[in-house]
Amino acid sequence: MGAFMTALADQRFLGIRSGDRVIVPPHEWDPDTGVELAVDLVEVGPAGTVETWCWVDKPTSQHPLQHAFAWALVKLDGADTAIMHAVDAGSADAMSTGMRVAPRWKQERHGHITDLDAFIPGETAETNDGSALAEPVTMMDYNATITYTTPVPTNLVRYEQATGEGRLLGLQCPGCGRLYTQGKGFCPIDCVELTPEHEITLPETGVITNYTIITPTPYPGQTETEPFARVHVLLDGAEIVLGYQGMVDTPNDSVRVGMKVAAVWASPAERDENDPMSNFVGWVPTGEPDDTTPGLVNRLN
Numbered sequence: 287m288g289a290f291m292t293a294l295a296d297q298r299f300l301g302i303r304s305g306d307r308v309i310v311p312p313h314e315w316d317p318d319t320g321v322e323l324a325v326d327l328v329e330v331g332p333a334g335t336v337e338t339w340c341w342v343d344k345p346t347s348q349h350p351l352q353h354a355f356a357w358a359l360v361k362l363d364g365a366d367t368a369i370m371h372a373v374d375a376g377s378a379d380a381m382s383t384g385m386r387v388a389p390r391w392k393q394e395r396h397g398h399i400t401d402l403d404a405f406i407p408g409e410t411a412e413t414n415d416g417s418a419l420a421e422p423v424t425m426m427d428y429n430a431t432i433t434y435t436t437p438v439p440t441n442l443v444r445y446e447q448a449t450g451e452g453r454l455l456g457l458q459c460p461g462c463g464r465l466y467t468q469g470k471g472f473c474p475i476d477c478v479e480l481t482p483e484h485e486i487t488l489p490e491t492g493v494i495t496n497y498t499i500i501t502p503t504p505y506p507g508q509t510e511t512e513p514f515a516r517v518h519v520l521l522d523g524a525e526i527v528l529g530y531q532g533m534v535d536t537p538n539d540s541v542r543v544g545m546k547v548a549a550v551w552a553s554p555a556e557r558d559e560n561d562p563m564s565n566f567v568g569w570v571p572t573g574e575p576d577d578t579t580p581g582l583v584n585r586l587n
């Protein structure tokens with residue numbers, strides 16, 4: 287694939303020999319037998335024949351062209367398999383199975399499948415200036431999107447509502463008495479469903495049992511830029527530890543095991559009306575003497 291993509295920047299197509307066939311784009315294995323292929327690359331195209339196609343009337347921003355075009359399977363001359371790419375034919379009437387197409391290359395090429403702007407009707411490739419790559423392609427970027435659709439548990443809805451009202455909502459198992467939060471739907475120890483009758487309001491003070499100072503690395507969605515603390519808080523008088531909690535107005539180097547903390551709720555100005563969870567800001571030191579209970583550091587749940 288690296289050779290194939292490097293060749294794209296050079297406005298050439300490469301396939302790989304597999305027995306008496308030529309497979310394009312090159313696979314590492316024979317798609318029928320799974321046998322690993324020797325790296326016997328062969329140039330194909332640049333023109334080819336449309337084997338099948340479908341018309342895209344309204345392209346999305348993710349599509350390679352921003353006007354109507356065809357997706358097509360194009361068997362390049364000399365190849366035995368077809369490559370899928372866009373055909374910029376102007377209208378669906380100009381498309382037909384068996385039509386001849388040739389590549390239109392982009393001016394700027396990076397060794398990526400998008401170096402091929404689209405196929406166009408005819409036999410003649412539209413080549414462009416621009417140089418081949420100085421280095422062969424060894425890594426490939428691509429964009430992917432995954433959308434998860436999950437039902438929202440009713441316990442979670444009530445937990446968020448309670449947070450919006452300024453309460454930390456817990457659930458107590460009627461079997462073992464264990465406490466849960468964040469809208470957990472069942473006690474995994476007893477396999478008991480937890481419902482509104484099991485709800486309790488949790489204390490708003492506790493003690494830090496453990497913590498992590500996190501140095502943020504940039505990734506999409508990361509809003510933190512400076513190292514920040516995430517703490518585990520054992521609530522006062524309740525056998526429950528809230529994990530990975532945020533601290534408010536507390537230098538990282540003052541965060542410690544045994545530190546007494548209290549919940550901080552948002553001011554009206556800080557609240558996002560559409561997000562009840564925005565009402566809970568994090569934890570702030572109370573200034574009380576530290577809890578020196580031995581083994582506190584081991585309380586992670």
Ligand SMILES: [Zn+2]
Pocket residue numbers: 459460461462463464473474475476477478
């Ligand atoms: Zn239980």
